[in-house]
Amino acid sequence: MSNTFKIVLVLVGLALVVPFVPGLIYPVFVMKVMCYGLFACAFNLLLGFTGLVSFAHAAFLGSAGYVTGALMIRFGNHPLGMPAAFAAGVAAAALVGLAIGGLAIRRRGIYFAMITLALSQIVYFLAVQFRWTGGEDGLQGIPRGSLFGLDLSSDTVMYYVTLALFAAGFLFVDRVVHSPFGQILQAVRDNEARATSLGYDTDRFKRLAFVISAAVAGYAGAMKALVFQLVSLNDVSLHTSTEVVLMTLLGGVGTIFGPLLGAGLVVGLQNYLATIGDLVTVVIGLIFIVCVSFFRRGIVGEFLHLRRRRAERHKRRPVRNATRDPAPAAEAA
Amino acid sequence: MAEHALVTEGLTKAFGGFTAVRGVDFAVRRHAIHALIGPNGAGKTTFFNLLTKVHTPTGGRILYEGTDITHESAAAIARRGIVRSFQISATFPHMSVRDNVRVALQRRLGTQYAFWRSIRSLSVLDDEAMALLSDVGLADSAEANAADLSYGRKRTLEIATTLALDPPLLLLDEPTQGMAIDDVDRIKRLIRRIAVGRTILMVEHNMSVVADLCDTITVLQRGEILAQGSYDAVSADPGVKAAYLGGGHA
Ligand SMILES: Nc1ncnc2c1ncn2[C@@H]1O[C@H](COP(=O)(O)OP(=O)(O)OP(=O)(O)O)[C@@H](O)[C@H]1O
Ligand SMILES: [Mg+2]
Numbered sequence: 001m002s003n004t005f006k007i008v009l010v011l012v013g014l015a016l017v018v019p020f021v022p023g024l025i026y027p028v029f030v031m032k033v034m035c036y037g038l039f040a041c042a043f044n045l046l047l048g049f050t051g052l053v054s055f056a057h058a059a060f061l062g063s064a065g066y067v068t069g070a071l072m073i074r075f076g077n078h079p080l081g082m083p084a085a086f087a088a089g090v091a092a093a094a095l096v097g098l099a100i101g102g103l104a105i106r107r108r109g110i111y112f113a114m115i116t117l118a119l120s121q122i123v124y125f126l127a128v129q130f131r132w133t134g135g136e137d138g139l140q141g142i143p144r145g146s147l148f149g150l151d152l153s154s155d156t157v158m159y160y161v162t163l164a165l166f167a168a169g170f171l172f173v174d175r176v177v178h179s180p181f182g183q184i185l186q187a188v189r190d191n192e193a194r195a196t197s198l199g200y201d202t203d204r205f206k207r208l209a210f211v212i213s214a215a216v217a218g219y220a221g222a223m224k225a226l227v228f229q230l231v232s233l234n235d236v237s238l239h240t241s242t243e244v245v246l247m248t249l250l251g252g253v254g255t256i257f258g259p260l261l262g263a264g265l266v267v268g269l270q271n272y273l274a275t276i277g278d279l280v281t282v283v284i285g286l287i288f289i290v291c292v293s294f295f296r297r298g299i300v301g302e303f304l305h306l307r308r309r310r311a312e313r314h315k316r317r318p319v320r321n322a323t324r325d326p327a328p329a330a331e332a333a
Numbered sequence: 334m335a336e337h338a339l340v341t342e343g344l345t346k347a348f349g350g351f352t353a354v355r356g357v358d359f360a361v362r363r364h365a366i367h368a369l370i371g372p373n374g375a376g377k378t379t380f381f382n383l384l385t386k387v388h389t390p391t392g393g394r395i396l397y398e399g400t401d402i403t404h405e406s407a408a409a410i411a412r413r414g415i416v417r418s419f420q421i422s423a424t425f426p427h428m429s430v431r432d433n434v435r436v437a438l439q440r441r442l443g444t445q446y447a448f449w450r451s452i453r454s455l456s457v458l459d460d461e462a463m464a465l466l467s468d469v470g471l472a473d474s475a476e477a478n479a480a481d482l483s484y485g486r487k488r489t490l491e492i493a494t495t496l497a498l499d500p501p502l503l504l505l506d507e508p509t510q511g512m513a514i515d516d517v518d519r520i521k522r523l524i525r526r527i528a529v530g531r532t533i534l535m536v537e538h539n540m541s542v543v544a545d546l547c548d549t550i551t552v553l554q555r556g557e558i559l560a561q562g563s564y565d566a567v568s569a570d571p572g573v574k575a576a577y578l579g580g581g582h583a
Contacts, residue, residue: 180450
């Protein structure tokens with residue numbers, strides 16, 4: 001059993017008891033963290049493990065939310081409505097990802113990021129224009145339907161279903177990172193020219209990574225649409241695309257658990273500081289500045305780095321002229 | 334089979350108005366160790382970049398084993414068996430030394446797109462990766478991050494990674510540049526050993542390495558071939574002497 005799997009088991013174990021201790025922590029809050037946590041993991045698959053900066057992730061989150069929501073509003077009563085609408089949402093996000101990624105991948109660095117941004121603005125524009133997305137109002141009162149006969153309108157049932165969906169999605173991302181494909185992605189991130197010279201079509205790897213990342217972001221978006229029973233323009237907005245960058249960097253880019261922790265922190269601050277209104281964004285901004293100034297690897301990244309340094313001091317290594325690595329170190333497998 | 338593994342005809346690369354490689358007609362005999370030398374800025378790296386499609390030629394043709402590969406992609410050329418090393422060392426810095434080699438071996442499994450498979454499916458390659466590392470004297474650093482290796486060992490790792498593909502044609506861009514003398518000797522012995530059954534084209538500034546290893550030498554100057562032949566013939570060439578004195582080279 002891998003360490004990741006063990007930690008996921010512990011987290012799921014803790015989450016299982018949440019509905020039994022009312023007042024300690026709200027199940028709705030935990031569900032929100034799970035949705036955004038998975039969203040950030042999807043983003044991290046690109047930034048941390050492929051080396052691509054995307055400003056289009058809200059477009060994937062939102063388009064899946066809209067598709068799942070609109071289908072549930074029409075076919076929510078059907079016994080297979082929920083799984084079908086969920087799958088359709090994920091597929092829609094993957095297709096949007098294929099379109100945006102396919103166009104952007106021809107460019108490098110900042111140009112890549114700017115193209116994803118421009119294309120995601122088109123998705124936003126379409127969400128405002130289309131009738132089926134509800135325009136300015138978005139989709140409200142989305143029915144949750146049922147899954148395998150379980151009525152999801154109960155918050156407790158929805159909570160456990162969300163937990164299962166989250167665990168599956170999280171372990172999927174972990175598998176992609178630790179797969180033969182994930183190895184090549186890391187090689188592309190580390191040194192694209194070298195990966196090409198070994199015979200790998202790096203653009204194809206980046207495109208597939210982009211589609212997988214978009215699909216997982218869509219998976220989180222479909223979850224979110226069902227949990228909150230609403231989808232709004234905020235879900236496809238640039239604000240959401242930048243928030244996921246912040247969550248990922250805060251928790252630790254290129255680590256497995258960092259994005260989840262970052263999402264937990266940001267969502268937590270937003271919830272518990274809601275009383276100070278718009279000042280929340282200032283507080284989060286300040287935390288972000290402190291983080292990138294003093295803990296460039298993010299919280300989980302710094303932790304892993306310290307642990308590795310300690311381990312190295314215990315075991316003298318047969319290497320000479322050790323050089324400092326300039327980029328955040330990837331989490332050990 | 335033709336006598337030559339690699340042939341270029343009128344190969345040309347212009348960057349805007351500046352022509353870095355100009356009409357180079359060139360051939361490497363199969364299983365030879367062929368040196369490409371010339372003063373700084375002569376166009377040697379650019380020539381390698383053309384052969385491996387880092388740059389697209391603006392004119393001329395490249396033939397590999399008689400096939401025109403001028404218009405193939407960089408990755409496709411590598412899959413044909415033309416694999417290069419880089420002038421500035423090229424490793425995957427955040428991967429372990431062993432994983433660096435394994436990434437090259439992995440292509441053979443054909444699972445490079447298998448995102449649903451466990452990474453454990455790659456452990457069938459571990460023994461072979463370790464054997465390659467022992468071969469070049471890096472086995473003791475297998476678990477270290479490539480970024481933590483010394484410069485000389487990084488370059489050695491690059492050669493091990495290149496060898497993992499078992500390429501019939503190896504392009505080495507200054508494999509001994511910046512190395513201490515004992516590292517140079519080790520690389521020299523390594524190149525001689527791996528040259529058996531392969532063709533090697535190498536850019537090299539260290540003339541003792543060239544004299545010891547290479548059967549044919551091509552001298553490039555300002556993007557054009559200045560002289561070609563054995564070490565003795567080339568070093569006696571008055572044009573070469575002038576270019577090297579003029580170029581400020583030892
Ligand atoms: N991408 C590029 N754009 C414009 N000019 C370039 C480019 N790459 C190389 N050049 C120019 O082409 C010429 C040849 O460069 P190249 O790197 O091939 O030389 P070299 O023979 O490898 O030299 P060195 O011995 O210093 O490695 C140089 O004048 C260089 O400035
Ligand atoms: Mg050069």
